[in-house]
Amino acid sequence: MDLNYSPADDAFRADIRAWLEDNLPHALRDKVLKHKRLNRDDFASWHRCLSTRGWSAPAWPREYGGPGWNPTQRHIWDEECARLGAPPVLPFGVSMVAPVLMKYGSEAQKQRYLPRILDGTDWWCQGYSEPGSGSDLASLRTRAERKDDHYLVNGQKTWTTLAQHADMMFCLVRTDSGVKKQEGISFLLIDMKTPGITVRPIAMLDEDHEVNEVFFEDVKVPLDHLVGEENRGWTYAKYLLGHERTGIARVGQSKRELVFLKRLALEQRKNGQPLLHDPVFAAKVAALEIELMALEITVQRVVASETEGRGPGPEASMLKIKGTEVQQGLTELMVDAIGPLAAPFDVPFLEGERTHALSGDDDAAPLAAYYFNYRKTSIYGGSNEIQKNIIAQMILGL
Structure with missing residues (x-):
């Protein structure tokens, strides 16, 4: 389109x-x-x-x-x-913590961190989710206690993407347990080399090391690593998530993958004809393409509102839901198209240790792993069920 x-x-x-x-x-x-x-x-x-x-x-x-x-x-x-x-x-520095620093950070924080994000000196990770505090993020329990010139952080984060490579983490911590849960959260910048931090890998279905558990044991964080005001972190977290959910739509990537899917379906045969000519499969592809076209138009509406000076609002939740549904639909149809060839994925090929897949089919080798990996998209950034609640409350007024 x-x-x-x-x-x-x-x-x-x-x-x-x-x-x-x-x-x-x-x-x-x-x-x-x-x-x-x-x-x-x-x-x-x-x-x-x-x-x-x-x-x-x-x-x-x-x-x-x-x-x-x-x-x-x-x-x-x-x-x-x-x-x-x-x-x-990678969005964690450029698209997530940077907008927060620009809007709420001190001048010293801007001068310190923004140039290092821009040139790639610092690799950032996101310390939000915890065991038992995923979609209900405000229930987080990682605690930061003020001690003289620093905070003492104790607790655990989970599903921390690429933390094994990170230099810095932007982290939500509880600084007041005696108030409404959203009102006792602060936003800290934590150096990942600080003593007391342990990063433990989580093995994924696709056999990749992408996410981690991160443990904090008496981790000292200087007071000037607090962004904005103490106990105002929930405001900053919501601002950041608006930017994250808009980016999750990935319309350009889905358009590219739709082209790949159609080529794949033309190469596969069913009853002597290209699979893409099968009425049932072709209808599935057409329905997904229509959804993608509608998503792109919605993204254009958000772009127009940003042009008028309005930042991402609850519309970001709509982009997140539909964008991830389209992405998952594409991976599902790819696996359907390739059939049993997709079942045994080739990890050494995926990691560049072999230039060609053992099966002889470079297209088929990654598809099961690709499918497994994209099961996460409807969960991260706030699950799609939670996004529907946001839409119901903030757009429909229910």
Whole structure:
């Protein structure tokens, strides 16, 4: 689907497409398009490459080192990166903690952390979920007690993505247990090299080490690592989650994967004909494509509201729900299309230890792992059930 863009937008698209085609390493693009796993060096090297051009943080204003692009330009950038197979810039620093620091952080925090996020010096992780405090995040129990010139942090976080690589964590902690649970939470920046922090891997269904448990035992965090005011962290957390849920929609990526799905279904045969010509399978693909078109239009509405100066609101919950449903639907149809060839996924191939899959089918080898990995999308960033409650309360007034 092509939306209406101005001549200036078309020129902008042409410029960034040309730059990406010239600068995106072929080996890195190949890993993305073949659904192989990206390692720390893949993410870091691409971030550095973008940083040299000033494009590592597309949503940042010029005053903090960003390109100052408008919402439409940022949408075009996301589309072109996804279409060409560029790896994503990890969101934890650039898209999640940075907006919080820009709005609520001290000048010292901005000067310290924003340049290091921009050039990729610091790798960030997110300390939100805990055992028993996932969708009901406000019930978190990790505690920070003020002791002279520091906080003493004790507790546990879980499902902490890529914490094994992180230099810093932005973390929600309880600083007051005697008030309403949302009113006793603070937002801390924690150096992951601080004594008392233990990171333990969680093995995933796809045999990848992507998430972790993080334990805090008498971890000293300087008082100046508090963002904003003590016990106001819930406000900052909600602001951050609005940015996270908007990004989860991933329309550009889903459009690329729809093209991949159609090619896959043309190559597979059923009763001597391409699978894509089977009426039942074709109807499933068409229904999913319609959902994706509707999602893209909704994203455009959010882009328009941002152009008018309104930040992401409860509409972000709609994008999160539909975006993740489309992503999961695509992985389901890919596995359906490839049939039993998808069952035994090839971990060494996914991790780049082999250039070709043992089955001889490079398309089939990653699909089971890809399917398993995308079961998480309807849960992280606030489960889709919780997002429906947000929509009911804040949009429908129920």
